[in-house]
Amino acid sequence: MTMQIADSVSLSTSEAKARAHAAAARDNLRTEPRAVRIVVIALAMIFLTVFVVLPLVVVFAQAFSRGILAYLAALAEPEALSAIKLTLLVAAISVGLNLAFGLVAAWAIAKFEFRGKTFLITLIDLPFSVSPVISGLVFVLLFGAQGYFGGWLRDHDIQILFAVPGIALATTFVTFPFVARALIPLMQEQGTQEEEAAISLGASGLQTFFRVTLPNIKWGVLYGVLLCNARAMGEFGAVSVVSGHIRGETNTMPLLVEILYNEYQFVAAFAIASLLAMLALITLIAKSVLERHLHEGDELRDD
Amino acid sequence: MSAIAARRRTLPGFGLTMGLTLSWLSVIILIPLAGLFLKSLELSPEQFWNILSSRRTLNALRVSFGLAFAAACVNLVMGSIIVWALVRYRFPGRRLFDAIVDVPFALPTAVAGVALTALFAEKGWLGAPLAALGIKVAFTPVGIFVAMIFIGIPFVVRTVQPVLQDLDPEIEEAAGSLGASRWQTIIRVILPSLGPALLTGLALAFARAVGEYGSVIFIAGNLPNVSEIAPLLIVIRLSEFRYADATAIAVVMLVVSFVVIFAVNRLQRWAQSRIPAR
Numbered sequence: 160m161t162m163q164i165a166d167s168v169s170l171s172t173s174e175a176k177a178r179a180h181a182a183a184a185r186d187n188l189r190t191e192p193r194a195v196r197i198v199v200i201a202l203a204m205i206f207l208t209v210f211v212v213l214p215l216v217v218v219f220a221q222a223f224s225r226g227i228l229a230y231l232a233a234l235a236e237p238e239a240l241s242a243i244k245l246t247l248l249v250a251a252i253s254v255g256l257n258l259a260f261g262l263v264a265a266w267a268i269a270k271f272e273f274r275g276k277t278f279l280i281t282l283i284d285l286p287f288s289v290s291p292v293i294s295g296l297v298f299v300l301l302f303g304a305q306g307y308f309g310g311w312l313r314d315h316d317i318q319i320l321f322a323v324p325g326i327a328l329a330t331t332f333v334t335f336p337f338v339a340r341a342l343i344p345l346m347q348e349q350g351t352q353e354e355e356a357a358i359s360l361g362a363s364g365l366q367t368f369f370r371v372t373l374p375n376i377k378w379g380v381l382y383g384v385l386l387c388n389a390r391a392m393g394e395f396g397a398v399s400v401v402s403g404h405i406r407g408e409t410n411t412m413p414l415l416v417e418i419l420y421n422e423y424q425f426v427a428a429f430a431i432a433s434l435l436a437m438l439a440l441i442t443l444i445a446k447s448v449l450e451r452h453l454h455e456g457d458e459l460r461d462d
Numbered sequence: 463m464s465a466i467a468a469r470r471r472t473l474p475g476f477g478l479t480m481g482l483t484l485s486w487l488s489v490i491i492l493i494p495l496a497g498l499f500l501k502s503l504e505l506s507p508e509q510f511w512n513i514l515s516s517r518r519t520l521n522a523l524r525v526s527f528g529l530a531f532a533a534a535c536v537n538l539v540m541g542s543i544i545v546w547a548l549v550r551y552r553f554p555g556r557r558l559f560d561a562i563v564d565v566p567f568a569l570p571t572a573v574a575g576v577a578l579t580a581l582f583a584e585k586g587w588l589g590a591p592l593a594a595l596g597i598k599v600a601f602t603p604v605g606i607f608v609a610m611i612f613i614g615i616p617f618v619v620r621t622v623q624p625v626l627q628d629l630d631p632e633i634e635e636a637a638g639s640l641g642a643s644r645w646q647t648i649i650r651v652i653l654p655s656l657g658p659a660l661l662t663g664l665a666l667a668f669a670r671a672v673g674e675y676g677s678v679i680f681i682a683g684n685l686p687n688v689s690e691i692a693p694l695l696i697v698i699r700l701s702e703f704r705y706a707d708a709t710a711i712a713v714v715m716l717v718v719s720f721v722v723i724f725a726v727n728r729l730q731r732w733a734q735s736r737i738p739a740r
Contacts, residue, residue, distance in 0.1 A: 162611070180703050190550065191644055191722075192644075196739065199543055199546055199547050200547045200551055203540075203541050203543050203544040203546075203547035203548070203559065204508075204547075205558060206540050206543070206544065207559050207562060207563065209588065210608075210612050211562050211566065211612070212562070213587065213588065214569075214577035214581055215565060215569070215577070217580050217586075218573060218576075219582050238706075251696070260482075260486050263482045263483055264479070265476060265543025266479045266482040267475075267476060267479035267480040267482075270473055270476075279483075279487075280726070281723070282487060282491065283487065283491075285491055286491060288673075288719045288722070288723050289495075289716065289719065290672070290674075290712075290716075290719070291571075291673065291675050291676070291693070292673070292694075292696050292697055292712075293673070293712045293715065294677050296696060296700065296708060296709075297494035297495060297496065297497055297498050298494060299700060299705075300494075300497050300498055300501050300709065301493075301494055301497050303705075305705055306497075307497060316698065328490075332490055332491065335490060337492060344600070351473055354473055355472060355473065358474070363474075364473075364475050366473075367473075367474075392570070393568075393570025393572075393573070394570070395571045395572040395675065395676035396571065396675035396676050399675075399676075399697070400697060404684070405548055411677070412570075413570050413571075413572035413573070414572075416572045416576060417572055417576075417680075420680065425580075429576065429580075432549065432572070432576055432577070435569075435570045435572075435573045436569060436573055436577075439565065439568035439569045439570065440568075441513075442568050443561060443564055443565065446564075446568075446652070447561060456734050
């Protein structure tokens with residue numbers, strides 16, 4: 160009896176050993192020798208440190224290189240404040256416009272079937288593949304003194320280029336796809352059943368949208384707005400072409416960074432840059448939080 | 463099928479939302495882009511050719527396209543290594559490194575530009591040791607190359623990462639247990655499955671680097687014919703009121719980037735058709 164038990168115990172341990180051995184052998188088939196692993200990880204870490212971490216650290220190191228008082232003084236300059244105000248205004252305009260467009264476009268594209276849908280999405284994506292400088296140039300060609308509408312605008316005394324409307328237009332162009340691209344796949348995945356049920360129960364189209372669709376896509380909306388806003392506040396090339404660089408009037412924060420840097424006012428330039436870098440970091444953190452919410456949504460729907 | 467189509471039409475608002483979408487798309491994107499092409503048609507083919515074949519334009523295009531391609535190749539190799547480390551290995555700080563890959567997406571380009579310049583200038587943290595070795599980065603074409611590497615890295619990582627994550631482990635185990643060495647498995651089994659994603663990442667990084675302006679102009683030095691990128695030449699021509707020159711260069715760049723998007727779309731469709739439905 161005792162021998163039998165001992166037998167079965169030794170059998171099960173040897174079986175476990177064999178299983179562990181097999182598992183280890185299988186893992187070995189899918190991984191590399193320790194030395195290779197260390198080299199690969201080291202290369203990845205060094206590369207990311209040199210190209211991503213150090214540039215970020217440099218911004219803050221330079222901004223605070225003369226102490227926190229110099230940093231705060233640089234941010235309190237009237238020029239800095241007017242740049243911050245203009246950046247917030249332009250971002251509010253272009254995010255607002257692109258949010259409205261994104262909701263409308265996503266409804267048309269995700270909730271209905273029609274020919275040429277893929278082509279339409281490609282058109283919406285176009286600004287992603289246009290150089291920022293060209294995004295500014297197209298508005299100079301339309302509204303500049305030699306542009307198609309330049310003469311008419313001058314006759315009617317309307318200022319678009321080198322003024323807030325031009326900056327807002329160029330920013331809207333550059334950030335055009337963000338909200339729509341965040342919503343279209345999400346709304347396609349959710350289908351139309353809930354909306355159809357609401358309509359068949361007598362809800363109006365707008366009621367259906369605000370009470371049924373919007374609660375379902377709220378994280379997606381926030382995600383699109385977040386990325387759109389980050390790009391809108393940080394846009395440089397397109398805005399640089401249409402702004403005219405009028406000090407205290409048409410300089411956004413990124414443009415002011417350039418001007419101060421070229422005047423060797425490094426603390427001031429990096430102080431403004433540090434605000435933009437913080438915006439980028441906050442955006443990335445908020446993005447990962449939102450992605451978690453979006454994935455939770457996936458799991459709920461899978462159940 | 464027709465039943466589905468009929469049911470879909472019971473949702474209201476298609477006409478209105480589609481009409482608004484197309485109008486707004488036209489006003490903000492299509493008409494401005496069409497204006498650029500129309501403007502370029504005002505040039506005779508000869509004028510167009512003279513602008514493009516001028517030494518300064520050719521050099522700017524060569525700098526932009528050549529360095530963007532070189533940087534995209536570096537991104538392809540380093541991006542693959544980063545993806546491999548992030549997906550296959552566990553190491554301290556892995557999640558943090560995963561998160562910071564997106565920094566070049568999120569950091570405003572002007573900030574990246576001044577930061578890279580400060581870092582690689584002769585007295586900078588990395589510029590000083592490199593200068594001691596006789597390597598000058600800032601204010602040379604090497605600086606442009608560095609900025610383009612910075613801006614392109616997330617494109618390769620974020621297109622390849624999900625594909626490697628979804629790769630079926632059994633294929634590798636099969637290759638291994640059939641006697642393939644680890645190296646053979648990686649080259650013959652894993653690399654071909656990642657092929658379309660790698661090419662897409664390369665194309666996206668290239669397209670972004672070609673058009674990049676903000677992060678490049680600070681570190682470039684901007685010496686005509688040597689370290690002057692095409693987008694900067696557009697800005698310079700605009701400030702000289704030489705609209706025709708700016709338009710011609712812009713049209714060439716736009717056509718190239720449209721060809722790249724078209725190729726990427728094709729590539730992705732091809733990749734999808736290759737993977738059998740699970």
